[in-house]
Amino acid sequence: MDALSGLLVGPRARSAFILRSVLSPPWSVRVQDQAPLSVVALARGTAWVIPDDGDAVRLLPGDIAIMRGPAPYTFADEPSTPVQVVIQPGPRRTTPTGEHLSEVVDLGPRTWGTGDPCKAAVMLIGKYQMSGEISHRLLSTLQPLIVVPHDAQPSSPLIGMLTEEVTKEEAGQQVVLDRLLDLLLVTTLRTWFARPEAEAPAWYRALADPVIGPTLRLLHKDPAHPWTVAALAARAGVSRSGLARRFTDLVGEPPMAYLTGWRLDTAADLLHEPDTTIAAVARQVGYASASALSTAFKRERGSSPQQYRRSREP
Structure with missing residues (x-):
């Protein structure tokens, strides 16, 4: 993707x-x-x-x-x-x-x-x-x-x-x-x-960059993978510090912060599927358990996945 x-x-x-x-x-x-x-x-x-x-x-x-x-x-x-x-x-x-x-x-x-x-x-x-x-x-x-x-x-x-x-x-x-x-x-x-x-978002403009573009595609394609900055840098063929600096300059936030945001946004979308359990959503976006997802979700969005799901019900 x-x-x-x-x-x-x-x-x-x-x-x-x-x-x-x-x-x-x-x-x-x-x-x-x-x-x-x-x-x-x-x-x-x-x-x-x-x-x-x-x-x-x-x-x-x-x-x-x-x-x-x-x-x-x-x-x-x-x-x-x-x-x-x-x-x-x-x-x-x-x-x-x-x-x-x-x-x-x-x-x-x-x-x-x-x-x-x-x-x-x-x-x-x-x-x-x-x-x-x-x-x-x-x-x-x-x-x-x-x-x-x-x-x-x-x-x-x-x-x-x-x-x-x-x-x-x-x-x-x-x-x-x-x-x-x-x-x-x-x-x-x-x-x-x-x-x-x-006025496309910074990450969209960064897709044209020969280093950050492929890195973004990796994160979007497989958010559940246990990515690290070092692993991403190795895939991109640059140093860890070089990737972190270039990513932050072009996208506006560090790679791992971007990945967290992408995982939680993806989780929020998945939570609208009524037959999908929170544990299943957690696995799809890279969290080891429903409680791990809940902790991250509540920290970033102010509510638990269950509360978020209930608030979006028709």
Whole structure:
């Protein structure tokens, strides 16, 4: 597993909130549902995404926006259009003053709005509703708003497939939509991290280094191995002190501290699997026992693995 794959392996939508929004001008929707991560693909028309802290960005057909929660943001036909609909946790739709909104029309399966799909702006919206569906390490690398233009993306059928599937009501439909959302997120982030404005994390930039890149791949590929700085240096063909210094300079922390963080992040992701025991998680990430993992987990994250697992239950 390369380091980018290790970062992106975490997304696992589980009954994600996915819908098609059809809106005719003038329209403005404020989103304050506190979802940890949202993905919006503009399928038709134009729209503006307006973060509370930052500049508004215009979206064209095929553009994809990723919003990291829980900070609110607004989508509108124009930045100056007053907010008409507020998306609250649940999600539920209200007026700006909090009253239940009845004017917005349900237009079919997973479709709502106020316009003609042939003339209005059409957005495909997917939301990861639980923090456990997205790894902590992935979320921590993302800016609050990411926009990947259509012309920067490789040719992909995903938006077309999601457009077709979102309104279907067939056996297993939610699973199909969950996996399409995961694929759309992963492919968009892969494109984003390759862009110069992405401000990719230090460890990602360090992948290009001829010494630290292979070292990171070793740690990501096999976090359960009993790695030492000396063993890593021997594999890299450099001195122990040279590796430690170079790793810290490029990644921002020493090799063993990075490995501990990677092990615990991986453990946190694994703890969301309901049938996986804490002892099994410990073995997969390099701890000799459940108690050893619990000690490290509580020291770094402030709670035991069991407490963490309970706090993330739906």
